[in-house]
Amino acid sequence: MCAACWLAQEGLSVAVLEQKGPGAGASWGNAGWVVPSHSTPLAHPGALGQGLRWMLDPASPLWIPPRLDLRMWSWLWRFIHFSSAAHVRRAIPILKGLQLRSLALYEELCAHGLVFGFRRSGLLSVFTTQRAFQESLSTLDLMEREGIEVEVLDGPAAQAREPLLSQEVVGALYFCQDAHLDPAWLVRELARYAQVLGVQLRIGVAVEVLEREGQRVIARADGNRIAAGTVVLAAGAWSTQLARTAGVRLPILPAKGYSVTLGGVDRLPASPVMLSEARVGVTPLEDGRVRLAGTLELGVWDDSLNARRVQTIRDAAARYLHVHPAGGEVWCGLRPCTPDGLPVVGKPHGLDNLIVASGHGTLGVSLAPVTGELVASLVLGRGKDLPVDPELLSPDRFQELFGIY
Ligand SMILES: Cc1cc2nc3c(=O)[nH]c(=O)nc-3n(C[C@H](O)[C@H](O)[C@H](O)COP(=O)(O)OP(=O)(O)OC[C@H]3O[C@@H](n4cnc5c(N)ncnc54)[C@H](O)[C@@H]3O)c2cc1C
Secondary structure (H helix, E strand, C coil), X not given: CHHHHHHHHCCCCCEEEECCCCCCCCCCCCCCEECXXXXXXXXXXXXXXXXXXXXXXXXXXXXXXXXXXXXXXXXXXXXXXXXXXXXXXXXXXXXHHHHHHHHHHHHHHHHCCCCCCCECCCEEEEECCHHHHHHHHCCHHHXXXXXXXXXXXXXXXXXXXXXXXXXXXXXXXXXXXXXXXCHHHHXXXXXXXXXXXXXXXXXXXXXXXXXEECCEEEEEECCEEECCCCEEECCHHHHHHHHHHCCCCCCCEEEEEEEEEECCCCCCCCCCEEECCCCEEEEEECCCEEEEEEEEEECCCCCCCCHHHHHHHHHHHHHHECCCCCCCEEEEEEEEECCCCCCEEECCCCCCCEEEEECCHHHCCCCHHHHHHHHHHHHHCCCCCCCCCHHHHCHHHHCCCCCCC
């Protein structure tokens, strides 16, 4: 939707082909964070060991189904390749630069009169174990070097800052640059804005194939061929299948996550709160609602709700916060994850009119506006003044590594 808006803002004629409706995928019930503080990619040196430990615990925040799925194991192979300190050092400035640009673009959208619950109230990462708290302090140097402003609070100072925190919290980090928004509201507002800009929304149109004709692709939906000067493939976790029909291999795997939105809450947290050890995010939303979001089930395609994982999210909230996490609306969505934790925004080699804009993983809200801006720059052939070199996000960057997609 952001790609459509940014292209239409440039005066181009745009149609969106959407099989269900704006926000039908992962963009609806997520935590809505826009967080330069969370610019470490999923692939980092500790990720593999922790992931293996969590695999043995059915209530853990990460789950990898034990099945023989060549695509998943191929993805994991690449993930291991990227789980290095050198990759983290390379990826953090890229993700941080993109997030800071997105923050500025969200402010521009607000200045255009779009309303989507955008608040720059910072983010509190809280800890219930000294071990995890001390480990987080060891990353402060790196964050400060990257220009991430962070305030360190001990348990009592954290509880004084956020009275909803329970006595179990032993320490916290406060990131003042972070922001949040209501994601469902954002998608609705972007769809409305797109129409104001003249974008055609063709809802209920499922693209079946991207047919290749020489160096170009043509979308086929409902038996019709829909030709376009440029085709932007932004189908989230489903992008891999569509890309494959055009002969493009994208290592994007779904990672299912859940959220529970509680209504009628007496007291909301002043800012989003990360329940660090449990990997659960808590977001205050308008109208007395609070959202708990977490869990990463890798390679899981279905949209069934796993009651045990939802309960784990509720239990974490009850441990860290003075809230009563019963009832509410339960939702799940598929994050489109790449093995290096960077999105894919760019033209695949050998195709003149295809641009991929996907693979945003855990950061699709954070990176949405800057992705729209990058797509518009690629279509218009403008490379100047971009927050990153577009080559770094190219869909071709995985080609030299072994993989099946
Ligand atoms: C629990 C949870 C919490 C999260 N929290 C955050 C957060 O706090 N901050 C953040 O930045 N990110 C967060 N994320 C990640 C974020 O939600 C995703 O990265 C983002 O929504 C991906 O957006 P997308 O537009 O690429 O994909 P989606 O939102 O999934 O959209 C893809 C769209 O493509 C359509 N589509 C698919 N195939 C076809 C087809 N063949 N033809 C036509 N249409 C098609 C689908 O219907 C869908 O509407 C979270 C995710 C989860 C699950």
